[in-house]
Amino acid sequence: MASVISERAAALDGPRRVVVGVSGSIAAYKAPTIIRLLRQAGHEVKVVATQAALRFIGAPALAAVSGSAVSTGVFDDPAAVEHVATAEWADLVLVAPASADLLARVAAGRADDLLTATILTATAPVVLAPAMHTQMWLNPATVENVATLRRRGLKVIDPDSGRLTGSDSGLGRLPEPERVVAQALAVLTQEEAAGAAQVLSGRHVVVSAGGTREPIDPVRYLGNRSSGRQGVAMAAEAARLGARVTLVAANIEAEVLRDLPAQAEVVQVSTALELREAVRQAGQDADVIVMAAAVADYRPAQVRSSKIKKHTLDGQPAGSLTGERGMRIELVENPDVLAELVADPPRQDGRTLVVGFAAETGDGEGDVLAHGAAKARRKGADLLAVNAVGEHTGFGDVPNRVVVLDRVGEPVAEASGSKAEVARALVGLVAERLDARDGQTR
Numbered sequence: 001m002a003s004v005i006s007e008r009a010a011a012l013d014g015p016r017r018v019v020v021g022v023s024g025s026i027a028a029y030k031a032p033t034i035i036r037l038l039r040q041a042g043h044e045v046k047v048v049a050t051q052a053a054l055r056f057i058g059a060p061a062l063a064a065v066s067g068s069a070v071s072t073g074v075f076d077d078p079a080a081v082e083h084v085a086t087a088e089w090a091d092l093v094l095v096a097p098a099s100a101d102l103l104a105r106v107a108a109g110r111a112d113d114l115l116t117a118t119i120l121t122a123t124a125p126v127v128l129a130p131a132m133h134t135q136m137w138l139n140p141a142t143v144e145n146v147a148t149l150r151r152r153g154l155k156v157i158d159p160d161s162g163r164l165t166g167s168d169s170g171l172g173r174l175p176e177p178e179r180v181v182a183q184a185l186a187v188l189t190q191e192e193a194a195g196a197a198q199v200l201s202g203r204h205v206v207v208s209a210g211g212t213r214e215p216i217d218p219v220r221y222l223g224n225r226s227s228g229r230q231g232v233a234m235a236a237e238a239a240r241l242g243a244r245v246t247l248v249a250a251n252i253e254a255e256v257l258r259d260l261p262a263q264a265e266v267v268q269v270s271t272a273l274e275l276r277e278a279v280r281q282a283g284q285d286a287d288v289i290v291m292a293a294a295v296a297d298y299r300p301a302q303v304r305s306s307k308i309k310k311h312t313l314d315g316q317p318a319g320s321l322t323g324e325r326g327m328r329i330e331l332v333e334n335p336d337v338l339a340e341l342v343a344d345p346p347r348q349d350g351r352t353l354v355v356g357f358a359a360e361t362g363d364g365e366g367d368v369l370a371h372g373a374a375k376a377r378r379k380g381a382d383l384l385a386v387n388a389v390g391e392h393t394g395f396g397d398v399p400n401r402v403v404v405l406d407r408v409g410e411p412v413a414e415a416s417g418s419k420a421e422v423a424r425a426l427v428g429l430v431a432e433r434l435d436a437r438d439g440q441t442r
């Protein structure tokens with residue numbers, strides 16, 4: 001009976017409208033946190049509470065955190081036909097907590113208050129997060145109601161095990177608000193993906209993302225500040241459009257990887273040489289390779305097997321107080337993975353579309369685009385997405401702007417906005433290019 005709803009799902013590409021239903025359970029005290037988390041993520045929230053819920057938590061508290069009045073009764077404003085208006089407004093209905101009584105009423109198709117009437121009317125995905133005592137959760141009536149709801153396509157989150165209302169503990173606890181929100185948004189992403197045109201179905205898309213780390217000794221490395229977010233957004237978007245996706249992840253935080261759909265394969269690497277190997281391996285049958293990773297151009301010539309001590313490098317005793325003495329680490333060049341993919345494609349027939357990213361700042365020798373165009377010609381990738389980076393753009397989770405150049409350095413498209421929006425535009429362009437190429441060779 002257990003069902004696993006993935007918490008690993010691509011981030012939504014913009015705000016959504018979420019109806020949060022609150023029913024009569026002691027866990028209603030967690031509803032404000034759930035509402036706050038949704039709003040912090042940029043989503044709009046409307047709260048519909050049952051009368052029983054309002055005995056556990058006050059309408060003013062719910063109104064304050066949600067930023068709008070709390071609806072409770074079908075007859076509050078009959079002229080507005082509120083259950084229909086609310087259901088049509090919603091991109092997602094999340095009931096948290098969902099009491100045993102609420103589950104029973106929804107399973108029975110009842111519409112005896114605003115919340116159940118809204119659920120019955122809604123065409124948006126409905127996610128129910130139950131909270132009740134263990135005996136109520138395990139009661140055959142509830143078990144059957146949950147099975148009925150799941151069969152009908154409503155998503156019922158499995159409750160946690162833990163401390164319940166009294167001194168007892170067991171299964172039936174509302175999961176922590178972060179998990180409820182993550183699962184609910186994952187359901188929404190998956191439903192939207194299912195509705196998206198699967199223009200990349202049957203294609204294998206390989207994405208490298210993150211930043212390589214080049215070891216100096218067992219505790220130190222040369223690294224960079226790439227978070228991997230743009231590459232993960234590209235991988236998520238390709239999966240949303242039906243592609244089989246392999247993400248070659250160089251030192252990406254688990255929290256960033258959470259934005260990937262569950263079906264994407266993740267290959268963890270750390271150094272440039274490992275990344276090159278993994279990309280070439282996965283690339284043997286790739287239709288597209290996206291090199292979004294920040295690959296170190298150089299690595300230390302020698303990796304010391306033990307920790308380098310302060311005095312061993314310059315032959316001087318340790319402990320200079322002024323801290324101005326120099327030291328040298330010799331570096332050797334890493335392969336240019338992208339240029340190599342173009343010059344020596346891992347796929348035998350060479351039918352892989354290769355996409356690069358260029359992080360540019362501009363300098364005395366040229367602006368961002370001039371550097372980008374020179375790089376496009378030098379590397380020869382089919383597409384090069386040029387991104388201006390600085391202290392406050394490009395890195396981390398900030399909106400960015402990219403200009404896409406072709407292999408001769410001519411601009412062919414532009415995209416801006418969140419990383420998800422940029423990914424949407426770039427992957428859309430990739431899909432068009434693949435179709436155009438197949439059309440020509442058919």
Ligand code: CTP
Pocket residue numbers: 272291292293294295296297334335336337338339355356357358359360
């Ligand atoms: N790249 C690569 N292998 C390297 C360096 C970069 O595959 N050793 C790829 C990156 O993944 C990216 C593109 O090349 O897709 C451009 O990366 P960037 O660091 O901007 O280019 P560099 O060749 O390092 O140029 P420079 O540092 O001189 O600007």
